Amino acid sequence: MSLDRAAREKLVRALAESVIQHADELTSLDQAIGDGDHGLNMKRGFEAVLATLPGLADKSLPEMLKAIGMTLVMKVGGASGPLVGTFFMELGKALPEQSIRADLVAATAKAIDAVKARGRSEAGQKTLLDVLVPVQVVLAVGGDAKAIAAEAAQAADRTTPMLAIRGRASFLGERSIGHMDPGSRSASLLISAAVKVLEF
Numbered sequence: 001m002s003l004d005r006a007a008r009e010k011l012v013r014a015l016a017e018s019v020i021q022h023a024d025e026l027t028s029l030d031q032a033i034g035d036g037d038h039g040l041n042m043k044r045g046f047e048a049v050l051a052t053l054p055g056l057a058d059k060s061l062p063e064m065l066k067a068i069g070m071t072l073v074m075k076v077g078g079a080s081g082p083l084v085g086t087f088f089m090e091l092g093k094a095l096p097e098q099s100i101r102a103d104l105v106a107a108t109a110k111a112i113d114a115v116k117a118r119g120r121s122e123a124g125q126k127t128l129l130d131v132l133v134p135v136q137v138v139l140a141v142g143g144d145a146k147a148i149a150a151e152a153a154q155a156a157d158r159t160t161p162m163l164a165i166r167g168r169a170s171f172l173g174e175r176s177i178g179h180m181d182p183g184s185r186s187a188s189l190l191i192s193a194a195v196k197v198l199e200f
Ligand code: ADP
Pocket: 030, 034, 035, 036, 037, 038, 041, 042, 077, 078, 079, 080, 081, 083, 118, 119, 120, 121, 126, 127, 128, 129, 166, 167, 168, 181, 182, 183, 184
């Protein structure tokens, strides 16, 4: 879990690439049940994060995560910036400098609680929490990278039949049913990218 500088830089690049390469897909998902900006929002945010390299990777893992979160909160308009940004910031705050996997389990739980508070939301409302919450459970029970990435993808898929109760998609009521939640898809992409680098 203690990543050296090269691994930290690799992690940042992998996270950024995962959403930037899928920006069009994220936009299409948001066009169906939102305002069509999710791909651009995530791309803008992670391009801003990439622009803070190489200095970003000089920081310790907790400080680096906090800095990523602050950049996302500042640079991304819309709901996703403050929510995804809060996740990274709180994860950084909760992780000790020398962290082991058990610390990550506790820290991700705290970061998810912060997202819930910020979004006044819970799992089951067709938001990125519908990916974060079940993936955290797989992490907590000791799932490996493959199990975590698989759960992330399946959890994003499971948002398709859900009724949106938070965010713009909720304005559509029943018409939100039948489309994957864009924020869940981006969360799944970020999680898959992260576990590949972390090699759980
Ligand atoms: P906006 O909806 O402001 O245009 P984005 O399109 O970038 O912002 O992000 C939309 C995503 O944000 C949704 O797909 C959903 O996953 C997430 N989201 C929106 N509102 C909330 C909320 N209150 N709690 C948790 N997640 C939310």
